[in-house]
Structures are given as C-alpha cells and as structure tokens.
Amino acid sequence: MEQKIGRQSLQFENAPSILSSASVVGKKEGEGPLGDLFDMVCGSDKFGEDSWEQSESTMQKEAVALALGKAKVTQEEVRYVFAGDLLGQTIATSFGLMSYEIPLFGLYGACSTCGEALSLGAMCVAAGFAKHVLAVTSSHFASAEKQFRFPVEYANQRPLSSTWTVTGSGAFLLGSGKSNVQISGITTGVITDYGIRDSMNMGAAMAPAAAKLIVQNFKDFNREPKDYDLIVTGDLGYVGQEILWKLVKDEGYDISNNHADCGIEIFDKEEQGTQSGGSGCGCSATTLSAYFLPKISSGELKRVLFVPTGAMLSQVSFNEGQNVPGTAHGVVLEYNAG
C-alpha cells in the first residue's frame, strides 16, 4: 500500500468522508460573528451543570448527539471515538463521553487535538478498521483559565498577545460512506520549541510549529500555496498569524493571500475584547464545523489545508521555568462532487 508520502504525510487511497459534524458553544461565541452558524448556543456557559468542567463535558455530549442525529447514525454503529480536551487527564472527555459506551482513545495535543483526532480517525477508517468513528474536542474559557493562568474572579489584565479560550465543542463523524467532504491526506506534526516562555502569548509559541507543518505539507505533497483554496490554522490569532506568514515566507512560500485562522474568525476583536483572538481545542473544532465545512461541502472551497495548532502549556512545567513548545496537525479536506 503506497500511501506514505514525504517525511510526515499520508495520502489515503480510500479517503474517508466527513459524514456530519456539530458545534456547541457558549454565550460569547454565540454573540460573535459566527453566532448564527453554530448548532447550539448556551446562554450561560454552564449548560445546567455545577462546575465549568462538567459543563465542558456536557458540551461534548451534546455535540456528539447532534452529529450522530444529523447523519442518522446510532452510537452502536460508531466503532471508536478519538477525543480530547485541554484539561489534564482529559476529564471533560472521560466524563462527557462515558455514557455512549463507545471504545475511546484519549488524546492530548493541546489546541491541536482536533487535527490529531481527525488524523487518527481518518487513518482508522481508511484502513478499513471502522465504518464510523467520531473525532471530538472541547475547551471552556473558565476551566482553561483556572487550569493554566489565573482564577477568573481575580480579573487579571490581558495583554494584547493573549487569546480568549473558546467555550465550545465540535464533533465530527467520519466514515467510509460518501459525502461532499473527504479527508484526502494528513500531515502529522513534531514538537517544536522556539523558546517561548509567555503563557499570555500562545500564538508565538504555536506559529513556528504551524509554519514547519505547512511547509512540510507543501513538500510532502509537492504542492504550493495556490494548490489550496485556503489554509486554515487553529488559533494563532492576530499575533501568531503575522509570525506564521513571515516564517513561511522565509522558506520561500507566500500564504498571506489564502490564509485564515479560526481564532481570528470566531470573535470580533473590537467589539468583544478578545485581544489576539480565540483559542482552545474548541476553537478550531467549532469554527471548522460551523463556518468552513459548509463552504467545502458546497464546493465554494475545493481544497483546504486545516492545521489546528497546539501550545504544550502546563502549569507544572511553566512554573518550573520550562519553555512552551508547540505542535500542529494538518488535515487535507477536499470537496467531493460525488
């Protein structure tokens, strides 16, 4: 089976389809520019639960229910879930998806986990190991701030480089059946350390990993920027985007005309005070599901390189003075006229 190409990529002979997807978000996301596009918006960010972590679990559960419902596929027909969240020990995932009783592979790739889950899910379906798998990720502003920065009640000032963790969950049902969107290939990331030590500037920590991944994708698939209608990163934000464009240009490619970032799209910077943009496992997942996938499904975009980016920030390693390395996972999404 000759599907390995280049150093870091696979091109699938039997490209799996994205059969359906769903997005569930919080209040602020619902008030943003994409507000009307999400499948479910919660007015309180609590989703009727007692803690931020439990409400994150509930978002995952709801996103899966919606994705399954749209495709009319039952939980018994899903062979594996590939899922993760930002919190340690993937608690949002474990508690959120437990009741489905589907064999689960827990993942951690920080905010890149959506790309990791789509990649592994696609490999699994392409290999014939499953007819249906789910790829699910989530994040929650309050549970993430508590975990990684300051208690929300402390009301610390947010520098211009800081991003706003998206409260949201996205679920994708992949399968061997046909749909208008295929995952034709993947490019898997390495861990990249650029020496960033500022937990309020995750865009700078992730941009080098994104740049490396995108350039590697061009080389592995023998493509140029113009071969993609759009290159969509996860949550670099305004600060990270600028760094990304420069780093990719240093390698001889100009992506400034066909690059978009989920973190930039999801919030209105001026109106919503979100500084550099949105971030989190839920940012790229909900924005892909609600905003970009419909454009691919309709044929408006024919080929998209989707690159969720992750900063391996941990309160433990951060307090020990370690850098924040970054990673990224690339997924090639293509329109399929059918």
Next chain:
Amino acid sequence: MEQKIGRQSLQFENAPSILSSASVVGKKEGEGPLGDLFDMVCGSDKFGEDSWEQSESTMQKEAVALALGKAKVTQEEVRYVFAGDLLGQTIATSFGLMSYEIPLFGLYGACSTCGEALSLGAMCVAAGFAKHVLAVTSSHFASAEKQFRFPVEYANQRPLSSTWTVTGSGAFLLGSGKSNVQISGITTGVITDYGIRDSMNMGAAMAPAAAKLIVQNFKDFNREPKDYDLIVTGDLGYVGQEILWKLVKDEGYDISNNHADCGIEIFDKEEQGTQSGGSGCGCSATTLSAYFLPKISSGELKRVLFVPTGAMLSQVSFNEGQNVPGTAHGVVLEYNAG
C-alpha cells in the same frame, strides 16, 4: 478487509511485530524482584536532571534510544511515535521526545496508555501506514505524587489499598518486519465508572474496567481463559486483583489460574513497603518489556492478553467530588516461531 470482530476488537491480517523494546527505571524498581532484568537503572531517580518532571522526560528519551539501538533502526526510519505519560498536558513526553523530531501523537489513557499506544501503533503498522512506529510511556513516583496526592515531603501515611507509582519508562518498536512476538489483535476499552472516589484505592477504580475488557475480549475472539497462557493486567495490585477475579467470575470465567499483574510483579510487597503494588504508565510498560516479553519471545508463553489499566484520576475533578472512572486497553501478544 474483514478484521473487525465483535464489538470492541480487531484481529490483524498483517499482524505487526514488536521488533525491540527497552525499560529504564529508578532506584526502588532496580532493588525489586525484577531489578536485574531492566535495561537501565538510575541510582538517584533524578537521572541528572533538576526536576522530577525533567527526569521523567530523560527516562523516555533513554528508553527510546535503547529500543532503537537494539533493533539497529535509526530515528529517521521511525514514522510515528504514539506516546503519553500521567502528568497533565503530557509534558514528560513532549520534552522527552522532542529532540527525536518524529511525528508524534500524544495520548492520554492514565496508566492504560501503554496499551493505547501499542494498539494505535499496531493499527498504524497493520494498515501499511508505517514500517516502524514507537510506543512509549512513562511515570515517576515523585512527579505523580505531587500531581495527584500530597507533596512527597509531607510524608503522608499510605493505606493498604494504595499503590506505588513506578519510576520508569518503556519503549516498544513495532514494525512490519519479523520478530518472535506479534500483536495479533487488540480490544479497545470504554470508560467505566464504578463510583470509586478514593485516590488511594486506584485498584478498585480500575478493576471493573479491566474485567469488562477481558470478558469482552473472550466474547469478541470467541475464546476462554485457557486460550491464553497468561492474562497480564497493568497495575491493579493485590486489592484490584481480588476484585477483578470476582467480577470476571460473575460473568462465568475463572482467570485465577492464569492471571498476573505487573504492579504485583515489580515490587516485593513485604520488603519494599509498596502496599497493594506498583502503578503508573511506567509500571506495565517496563514490566512487559523486561519480564513478560522475553518469555513470549522465547516461546515459554505462546499467547498473552496484555491489559494495561487506567484510572482517570484528576486533581481537579477529584476536588470537585467526582468519581474516578477507569479504562483498560487490551493487546493480544503471540509467540511467532518465524
């Protein structure tokens, strides 16, 4: 491709081989009953580093170097690493394996991660997506105690049901080439919540997940306990073993004659004061590599069901009064005369 069997299992047509493996452990593990079998024992548990977390990273790095060296495979020949650790945000893995620059899928399945990594690695090789992949996990007594229980300096009393997190890392090189040990199939776990809320009794949290997984494996493969020379769980310890035997017996199977637990094997309960036994991602990985794999490789054991078990313990969900759900990932290891 008809490789899916039952609800949760796969049987591989092209069963991947374990080409080599390596184990790196700390002082206490070196003094235990398996002490002479490990590839590397560090006298100080610090491995020359400044923090427990960094020393855990160093163990992973050394385990990979040893596994690659034994098989005479270079890091450039390895297409993917599937790896994880117990700490939040997989920092031991990110920092430990970064310098290899191999595309990395970060995993989290608590102490079951070794089974999760072997499962995904085996799927990847069996599908023809890679010639070589690595499956790597680690844990460290001091970094885990700090993360999940009390500061080590506090010297809290340890109840009889508590386990001792193993300081160690195991690395496995899987490949499409031939060796004396094959991964012939896998059984993937669901999240199981038995209502356990005691962070000092992880065996009880994990035993129900292990029982469910083992019984499902019997059903999916149409096997009985006697079809396995040995069923090896990860880190149930003495307390968890008793619960496991009972739960499996309730389902009509008796495994009391061919069950072993890595957590029981790795320490001498009387001499080493380790209470119920060893635990952690490093426990099952190092014990499999140093103790059980050589027995399969020599043909002493012909077929082994290896079931690393995980308790999804998080300090956040624990402090919020949540239960500790468990999971388990099963890997069928078979002797191959070649």
